[in-house]
Amino acid sequence: MPLSLKVVFIGDSKVGKTAVMRRLLGEYFDPVFIMTTSGEAIKRKQLVVNNYNVELELWDAPGHEGFRTDAAVYMKNVKVAVLFFDVTNHTSFENIDNWLNFVPPAESPVQKTPTFIIGNKIDKASRTVKKEEAEHKARKSNSYYFETSAKDNNTEDFNQILKQMIEIVLDNSPGLTNSGTVPVNQALVDPWYKACVLL
Ligand code: GDP
Ligand code: MG
DSSP states (O other), X not given: XXXXXXXXXXXXXXSSHHHHHHHHTTOOOOOSOOOOOTXXXXXXXXXXXXXXXXXEEEEEOOOHHXXXXXXXXXXXXOOEEEEEEETTOHHHHHTHHHXXXXXXXXXXXXXXXXXXXXXXXXXXXXXXXXXXXXXXXXXXXXXXXXXXXXXXXXXXXXXXXHHHHHHHHHHHOGGGGSSSOOBOOGGXXXXXXXXXXXX
16 A cells, blocks of 8 residues: 655645646646636645655645635645745745744644745846755755755656655655555665765
């Protein structure tokens, strides 16, 4: 039985949550913005991490107003919170503080839902959020920080980032893997992944 993890993507509108989701699902980068509406996007993705078969339930949330209405639904049983901002939009970075308030405490034995902050759109020249600034916020909020470009990073890059994130989650949440999960056969583990340098 795979280990099932609910992962939510939250953050201001237009920061790139849907674009990153599309990359994770093997789709191409679309420069045209299409607003995400509530309940629209719950996708499943399977991957092998640390010898575990993991099934991710990926929830792509709408921006602030739409999210607020359904916040309880989005955050129910969430196992991994992914908070996005746009490195060219400083307000979206400041608003990470508001988004952090939506992240619920994790169930025992973990005290905090594992939280990742993602600075997206690093391909753009008009960057206004420094990496150090973002890393500082991540440290202060006990989160992890990654930088991405839905335009330039391909599906393989995003798969690697996702695996690295889930590895962190599994390492920090022994309770998650204690029951109901059978590690996959060693031979099934992708050797390329093991040899790969992440990011
Ligand atoms: P969401 O509201 O957070 O889901 O944002 P979207 O994923 O819909 O993206 C908003 C807009 O930014 C769209 O026009 C995307 O094509 C664009 N976009 C998203 N990610 C990137 C990126 O990494 N680089 C660039 N240059 N544009 C991006
Ligand atoms: Mg969207």
